Amino acid sequence: MQILEQKNGFMLFEGKENFDTWLPDSIYSVGGKSRHGTSVIPKTTIIPVKNGFDIEINFKNNGIDTSSIGEFFIGNFNLDQKVYYRNTNYTFYEDTFFSKNNIQFASPGRVYPSTTCYSPVTVLRDDKYIVGVTLTYPIEEYKHTANHMFFGNFFDNAKIGWNMIIQINKGTNGQNYYESGELAPGQRRVYRLHIRVGKVQNIDEDWKQVIQPYREYFDSKYKQIYKKDNRAVIGYVAVNESKFSRENPFGYTNRDNEKNMVSHPYRPDNYGFKPLLIM
Numbered sequence: 001m002q003i004l005e006q007k008n009g010f011m012l013f014e015g016k017e018n019f020d021t022w023l024p025d026s027i028y029s030v031g032g033k034s035r036h037g038t039s040v041i042p043k044t045t046i047i048p049v050k051n052g053f054d055i056e057i058n059f060k061n062n063g064i065d066t067s068s069i070g071e072f073f074i075g076n077f078n079l080d081q082k083v084y085y086r087n088t089n090y091t092f093y094e095d096t097f098f099s100k101n102n103i104q105f106a107s108p109g110r111v112y113p114s115t116t117c118y119s120p121v122t123v124l125r126d127d128k129y130i131v132g133v134t135l136t137y138p139i140e141e142y143k144h145t146a147n148h149m150f151f152g153n154f155f156d157n158a159k160i161g162w163n164m165i166i167q168i169n170k171g172t173n174g175q176n177y178y179e180s181g182e183l184a185p186g187q188r189r190v191y192r193l194h195i196r197v198g199k200v201q202n203i204d205e206d207w208k209q210v211i212q213p214y215r216e217y218f219d220s221k222y223k224q225i226y227k228k229d230n231r232a233v234i235g236y237v238a239v240n241e242s243k244f245s246r247e248n249p250f251g252y253t254n255r256d257n258e259k260n261m262v263s264h265p266y267r268p269d270n271y272g273f274k275p276l277l278i279m
């Protein structure tokens with residue numbers, strides 16, 4: 001699989017022969033191995049779409065033993081060594097990560113659904129290109145987690161770039177398994193990975209395009225049961241006395257990301273907290 005820009009021939013995504021889109025636990029076991037072995041090999045279908053492709057991974061357990069689902073692999077993306085990542089833990093603001101030469105960078109684990117990941121999406125970009133990877137599956141039926149991690153690999157003898165794994169039915173420490181997340185005899189499961197790419201044009205808007213498949217899936221499944229409610233439900237520590245300095249006179253906890261807090265006219269001491277609510 002390849003994704004290249006038609007205008008200049010730049011290879012943004014280049015699948016490597018020694019990696020597959022599905023990996024059994026015996027090959028790749030970051031965070032620990034599953035309770036059951038991965039005895040069921042899925043049928044994988046690649047579907048090209050505009051600005052990317054979808055991967056449908058179809059499992060059917062025809063055996064007599066329970067099987068683990070395993071892990072999904074997506075790579076490699078030829079982004080720069082410094083990338084910007086949308087934080088799915090809390091704010092969805094951008095964090096900056098840098099992959100050093102000859103040292104593999106590994107992101108923190110993000111277990112969906114949990115306090116470490118509220119949407120099963122990953123958005124990475126450099127100064128030129130943006131990438132979105134989303135996972136869709138009927139979580140209310142399958143009833144298991146998915147641990148999302150991405151890696152940066154820039155070695156002197158081989159520039160691999162950035163790649164992702166999604167560990168099905170695992171927590172960050174490899175211990176959070178659920179029997180409902182394993183594949184029982186006779187059971188079938190279908191997962192879909194959606195990979196979308198684009199050019200960086202507006203950093204505050206580009207991310208919406210590369211995770212559009214997840215929005216469409218979410219709306220089709222759950223939108224009818226939600227009603228918009230703009231009332232605040234949780235407090236947010238935006239100021240800390242330990243952060244006071246000449247450069248940060250108001251003591252904002254995160255000066256780089258607190259755009260609404262720092263800039264006039266959204267100062268809460270003058271205008272309250274309503275302008276800060278995500279509408």
